[in-house]
Amino acid sequence: MQGSPSIGDRIEVTAAEVRDFLASPAGRRLRRIFAASVIVAAPLLFRAPVFRRHPLLRLLEAIGGVALLIKAAEAIRDWDAGGQQEDRVVIDVPPAS
Numbered sequence: 001m002q003g004s005p006s007i008g009d010r011i012e013v014t015a016a017e018v019r020d021f022l023a024s025p026a027g028r029r030l031r032r033i034f035a036a037s038v039i040v041a042a043p044l045l046f047r048a049p050v051f052r053r054h055p056l057l058r059l060l061e062a063i064g065g066v067a068l069l070i071k072a073a074e075a076i077r078d079w080d081a082g083g084q085q086e087d088r089v090v091i092d093v094p095p096a097s
Contacts (some may be wrong), residue, residue, distance in 0.1 A: 001051050003054060020093050022079070023080075031076055031077050031079065033079075034073070034076065035073040035077030036073075036077075038069060038070070038072075038073035038076075039070050039073050039074070042065075042069040042070055042073070043066050045057075046060070046061050046065065046066050051073055
């Protein structure tokens, strides 16, 4: 199977590119949607009987894991690139209807 490249050979994304995307308007929308879904899903996940049997989730519940997950999601949602985007102009074009 030398002829087919692996996915790692085809995709190369640097941390700076990810940081730039997350600071863009599309990245802000993605962060907001991701954070909202974690904030809503975390308490539901910890209440589901199927998941309550798993020892790791029981441990997380005992130490307040839901609160920690929600705080982490809020931090992701409210993250700011620290003013690194001030010198860049980003034009967000809506999709064609």
